Amino acid sequence: MKRCQPSLKTRLVARQLILQFLTVAAAAIGFIIFFVNSSLDGMYVEEAVVKVAANSIVRDAAGAPIVEVTPELAKLREESLDLWFAARLSDDSVVAFGQVPAEYAPLVPHLDKLSSADMRGQFDPFTLSALVRRESGPAGDMKIIAHGRVQPFTALITIASNLVATAVFLALALVSVVVTPMIITRALAGVIKTAEEAERIDAGRRGLRLSEDKVPREIGPLVRAVNEAFDRLDEGDDRQNRFIASAAHELRTPIAILRMKIDTASDKGLRSLLPDISRLATLSEQLLDLHRLDNGAPSDRIDLVALARSVAADLTPVLIAAGKTIEVFVQQPGMIMGNTGSIERALTNLIQNAVEHGGDEVIVRVNGPSVEVEDNGPGIPGEEHERVLEPFHRLRPRSSGAGLGLNLVKQVVDHHSGRITIAESPSGGAIVRLAFTAVS
Structure with a gap:
């Protein structure tokens, strides 16, 4: 069974996707290597602690903010024994949970003056690694400074790089799958037009040639070679037709003379050749008919x-x-x-x-x-x-x-x-x- 060749569109789109993937992957790896070798080090706090903290702050019967140990907070405390957070609510009240480091305790009453912050501790156990975020919870809007699970900064860069690289690759892939076939179709419009011209060429419509100006420059040599082949075929066909016509014309006269001489001969042996002479005459007429057919x-x-x-x-x-x-x-x-x-x-x-x-x-x-x-x-x-x-x-x-x-x-x-x-x-x-x- 003959193997079906893939279309040009399929090959171009597939190879473009592979190139894009390798390019984006190389950029992501380079991005990770750059930040790993930069001065950005230490441990960063996972963002989830802020939302857990905001959902655990509620108000008591008197309206004062208190911390309620929710299942999420209990689970987070099991995973991070040095968990702590503090919050300043919109009514200027303050609430805290766990052991807030002395370095950050004076900052809690002034959290409303901060937009956001990421702080990474330099020494183990990295309790000074903290986040400052605006969040909403059962007690209302608040600013929270919190410390929970920590991870190396390189892990954050790796995750971020992978997410960005995946998003960029998917966007490029979508463009390639949708736009590339359109571009290829427009680029090959001349080739398709030339193929239609080639379908109209046959033995009865000689002289037609493929249009070279409608195809891309790279395909021009192929079109020229095909047209030159047509020229050679037409030239050979012309020579053959001229030979047939000349031979048929040249045969008619001697055949006619031979028939006349045999027809008037009295020798029965000679007259027996008349059917063969008729056959030659018919053959020469048929050759002339073929020649007339090509030119009529x-x-x-x-x-x-x-x-x-x-x-x-x-x-x-x-x-x-x-x-x-x-x-x-x-x-x-x-x-x-x-x-x-x-x-x-x-x-x-x-x-x-x-x-x-x-x-x-x-x-x-x-x-x-x-x-x-x-x-x-x-x-x-x-x-x-x-x-x-x-x-x-x-x-x-x-x-x-x-x-x-x-x-x-x-x-x-x-x-x-x-x-x-x-x-x-x-x-x-x-x-x-x-x-x-x-x-x-």
């Missing part, structure tokens, strides 16, 4: 009924002389746009092919924009329906044909954006149907 544009308004009757009338004398019949049935009139000479030659080839390889009855049927030729011969096996349309393929190896008739018909149909199908007739013969696009 489907621009005529064609009445399929009139064309079918005209071709049948031209071939009737030959068929009658061979003891065969041809009939034209019109189920529905049809008008198409095309090259009259090419379609006329294609229908002639179908009838000649039916006469040569079919039975003694040929029916040409017109049904709207389609025309079909039916014979009562041995037919074409189902497995050969596609192969008989290939150049130089002959259903019977000893057949006198060159194997170009049905291939020429297919090329005419393809040139007119039509479709050719082969089916079995009720009599056991073959039905070859040409379907075109109708015009009003």
Whole structure:
């Protein structure tokens, strides 16, 4: 099973995310290393102690603030035996819990003059590490100075760095996932346009080239290389067409002279060569038909009924002389746009092919924009329906044909954006149907 290549968008977004992650991670690590090696040391107090302290301060019946040991406060005291805090309420009353250090005791009445503060003790057990915060609780608004669980300052930096790095990375990732595909789509708009131009290039529309000015500069060399390859292919095709046309033209005259001489000869041995001469003449005409097809544009308004009757009338004398019949049935009139000479030659080839390889009855049927030729011969096996349309393929190896008739018909149909199908007739013969696009 062929491995599916990831899209350019997927690869660019994934690699950009990896680069962003590594960049943010490196910045966070550098941030941590900087602060670890700086003068910012000591132990800091966790913020949770302030909220626990505020929720434990209530008022008694007289309205004085007191400390009530809540479950949260009891748990915090178990974890930090040197827990202490003091608070100055909005009514200037003061309340304390635990052993407030002597260094901070004079500060408690003036806590309202502080906005906030972070103080880290220098010596173990770091009881001078404290926070000053504004908080609200059951007793109202207050300013609290508190000491509880402490951690190294580097741990705070690590947590903060990780949080900031995660937030920055998520923001960048969101931008990458949403914005990068939009940027890539706009950047590759020229490439998509060039791909659409490439889809319109085929054997019947030569001369088209990819637009180099619509693609990014990095893809320009590829587009130029493709256009140069098209130039070489067109040049080779032109040489081949010129050779075929020249060879066919050069063959017509000697073949005509040879046929005339053999036709007037009295020697039966020479006259037996007439079928071979006819085969050469047919082959040269088919080569010329291929050349005309490449240079002819489907621009005529064609009445399929009139064309079918005209071709049948031209071939009737030959068929009658061979003891065969041809009939034209019109189920529905049809008008198409095309090259009259090419379609006329294609229908002639179908009838000649039916006469040569079919039975003694040929029916040409017109049904709207389609025309079909039916014979009562041995037919074409189902497995050969596609192969008989290939150049130089002959259903019977000893057949006198060159194997170009049905291939020429297919090329005419393809040139007119039509479709050719082969089916079995009720009599056991073959039905070859040409379907075109109708015009009003």
